[in-house]
Amino acid sequence: MKRYLDVYKQCMYSAAQSAVAYRMNFIVSSLITLVGNILFPLVTLLIYRAGTSFPGWSLYEVLLIQSVFTMSSGLSSVIFGGVLWTTMSHVREGSFEVILLKPLNPLFYIVATTFSTDSIGLLLGGISLFIFSAAHAGAISALYWLQFAGLFIAGTAVLAGLSLMMAAMSFKWVGNSRISELADSVLHIGKYPLPIFPKAVQAVASMIIPVGMIGFFPASALLGRAQASDFAAILPCFLFLAAGVWIYRHMIRLYEGVGG
Amino acid sequence: MPVIDVKHLTKTYKTYKRGAGMGQTFKSFFQREEVMVHAVNDISFAIEQGEICGILGPNGAGKSTAIKMLCGALYPTSGEIQVLGYSPARDRKRYVGKIGAVFGQKSQLIWDIPPIDSFNMNRAIYGIATPDFKSRLEELTELLDIAHVIEKPTRVLSLGERMKCEFVMAMLHQPDILFLDEPTIGLDVIAKVKIREFVHQMNKKQNMTCILTTHDLEDVEELAHRVIVINHGEKVFDDSLQRLKLFLGEKKRVSFTFSESVQGTVFDNAYTKVIDRPSDFQITLEVDTAYISISDFLEDISRKHRFSDISVKELPIQQVVMNIYENAGGY
Numbered sequence: 008m009k010r011y012l013d014v015y016k017q018c019m020y021s022a023a024q025s026a027v028a029y030r031m032n033f034i035v036s037s038l039i040t041l042v043g044n045i046l047f048p049l050v051t052l053l054i055y056r057a058g059t060s061f062p063g064w065s066l067y068e069v070l071l072i073q074s075v076f077t078m079s080s081g082l083s084s085v086i087f088g089g090v091l092w093t094t095m096s097h098v099r100e101g102s103f104e105v106i107l108l109k110p111l112n113p114l115f116y117i118v119a120t121t122f123s124t125d126s127i128g129l130l131l132g133g134i135s136l137f138i139f140s141a142a143h144a145g146a147i148s149a150l151y152w153l154q155f156a157g158l159f160i161a162g163t164a165v166l167a168g169l170s171l172m173m174a175a176m177s178f179k180w181v182g183n184s185r186i187s188e189l190a191d192s193v194l195h196i197g198k199y200p201l202p203i204f205p206k207a208v209q210a211v212a213s214m215i216i217p218v219g220m221i222g223f224f225p226a227s228a229l230l231g232r233a234q235a236s237d238f239a240a241i242l243p244c245f246l247f248l249a250a251g252v253w254i255y256r257h258m259i260r261l262y263e264g265v266g267g
Numbered sequence: 268m269p270v271i272d273v274k275h276l277t278k279t280y281k282t283y284k285r286g287a288g289m290g291q292t293f294k295s296f297f298q299r300e301e302v303m304v305h306a307v308n309d310i311s312f313a314i315e316q317g318e319i320c321g322i323l324g325p326n327g328a329g330k331s332t333a334i335k336m337l338c339g340a341l342y343p344t345s346g347e348i349q350v351l352g353y354s355p356a357r358d359r360k361r362y363v364g365k366i367g368a369v370f371g372q373k374s375q376l377i378w379d380i381p382p383i384d385s386f387n388m389n390r391a392i393y394g395i396a397t398p399d400f401k402s403r404l405e406e407l408t409e410l411l412d413i414a415h416v417i418e419k420p421t422r423v424l425s426l427g428e429r430m431k432c433e434f435v436m437a438m439l440h441q442p443d444i445l446f447l448d449e450p451t452i453g454l455d456v457i458a459k460v461k462i463r464e465f466v467h468q469m470n471k472k473q474n475m476t477c478i479l480t481t482h483d484l485e486d487v488e489e490l491a492h493r494v495i496v497i498n499h500g501e502k503v504f505d506d507s508l509q510r511l512k513l514f515l516g517e518k519k520r521v522s523f524t525f526s527e528s529v530q531g532t533v534f535d536n537a538y539t540k541v542i543d544r545p546s547d548f549q550i551t552l553e554v555d556t557a558y559i560s561i562s563d564f565l566e567d568i569s570r571k572h573r574f575s576d577i578s579v580k581e582l583p584i585q586q587v588v589m590n591i592y593e594n595a596g597g598y
Contacts, residue, residue, distance in 0.1 A: 010391065010392075010394045013391040013394075014388070014391045014392055017384075017387060017388045017391040017392075018388070020379055021380055021383070021384055021385075023389065024379070024380045024384060025377070025379040025380055028379045028380065028420065029379070101373075102373045103340070104335055104338065104340035104341075104370070104373065105370070105373055105374075105375050107338075107339065107359065107363070108338060108339075108340065108363050108366075108368050108375070109363065109392050110360055110362075110363045110364035111360070111392060112360070116392075174306065201527070205296040257487065260342055262340075262341070263280050263341065
């Protein structure tokens with residue numbers, strides 16, 4: 008365990024050093040990621056300014072859902088964001104053996120070496136938006152904060168599982184560079200109050216691909232609007248992550264390298 | 268007891284034939300013809316502790332696939348590999364801590380940061396104690412003469428410097444076996460010599476076993492005790508370097524660019540054969556140094572002709588394989 012912590016610390020240090028080596032790239036990448044991801048709360052603002060709304064949800068409540076979604080995406084991108092592209096590039100170029108040569112769990116090593124400093128901007132943007140919208144939510148009890156923390160971790164597990172599943176596809180489907188767009192389209196559901204969707208979509212987003220956990224459920228808990236049944240969605244989240252880990256580790260066996 | 272024991276090793280993979288030209292490319296989009304590639308086909312060999320074994324073969328022969336299976340990075344389709352008592356792919360995590368590898372075309376260094384930080388990464392990965400790490404690093408950088416470059420970003424280093432750093436990466440944890448896949452590819456003569464000296468020293472000092480794939484005959488001549496030649500995935504030769512030389516016939520390829528036309532001049536004789544004659548001024552000869560030394564041969568040519576350029580090379584590996592096939596009865 009100590010060795011794994013030491014490796015992770017070393018990887019974070021390397022990532023920070025690489026970011027410092029290309030300072031301008033780091034600043035521009037962080038800004039682009041931030042702008043690209045915080046534009047959608049502005050759309051929410053426009054919707055409410057135009058006099059329409061998501062029924063039963065105030066502007067700040069929706070912004071809170073979206074800020075939790077952004078924070079969760081930011082945290083997941085910092086830790087797991089690089090796994091998809093790095094796996095894809097290793098498989099296409101036949102350099103995955105460099106990972107397999109290390110006496111470590113290859114999944115851990117690839118996660119550690121792809122620590123993404125570029126996504127720190129997104130995480131900070133999400134935190135800022137969260138503080139802004141939570142400030143308008145009134146007093147939040149310690150129990151709600153606790154519920155929020157548990158559900159937020161479960162939401163991040165969903166994003167991690169999704170990243171690993173997409174990355175695992177690279178071993179079989181080499182060069183699937185647009186697969187992340189498919190995932191993004193599913194993730195959009197998590198940015199809005201789940202009750203606005205049809206019941207079938209709600210069920211899928213809670214229990215099968217639990218994207219509701221990324222933004223909606225943790226924000227609901229913070230607002231004191233979570234129902235007991237919402238907590239049942241925690242289990243599928245961790246099952247989703249476990250499935251991602253299992254699929255990735257299984258797909259490594261399919262790695263064939265390229266001609267030498 | 269051998270440290271590496273390979274029995275009937277086979278690696279087959281499926282690929283698709285896409286054809287050439289627009290028509291075939293379009294057709295392959297809808298219907299692709301499956302092709303089974305036998306990258307390694309029923310190879311068996313055993314290697315003893317402390318041995319340096321060169322695996323030779325032309326491009327696409329299956330050398331790299333074989334070494335990747337030996338490193339535990341690829342699962343064999345069939346057959347059995349035992350290295351240091353481990354099955355490399357099955358026991359990968361425990362096994363790879365005992366080996367080191369240098370891939371000439373795949374870097375283990377982190378591109379944007381200095382090699383010293385990549386070395387530190389390996390210290391953490393292999394759990395090397397800090398005092399041991401410091402003393403080994405000092406020894407290795409001194410041997411490879413790279414102490415002055417390890418704090419510069421990797422991307423600004425020359426290919427030779429980077430390759431020497433790759434060797435440090437592979438050796439810091441003192442592996443029992445070192446796998447080298449084309450370690451001298453693209454390097455200049457000075458860097459090649461330094462790296463060969465380094466491998467020699469490590470082999471002598473630590474009794475380290477070394478498997479080397481290359482298509483540079485000089486690497487094998489300088490390093491290997493034993494040679495395995497692979498072609499089209501099959502083992503076509505497995506014996507000592509001395510025996511390989513019987514097939515080579517101690518031949519060299521000498522190319523000249525003459526100052527005057529040599530059209531009509533006959534160069535073929537008992538010890539020289541014309542290989543290529545691209546112009547009236549240029550010629551490539553195969554010289555059998557068992558009959559005439561290179562210095563005597565050059566003296567003879569320079570007495571008769573003036574030349575502006577010359578290069579002396581080993582026989583290409585394709586020629587070696589051809590010679591082995593031609594003399595297959597003798598093997």
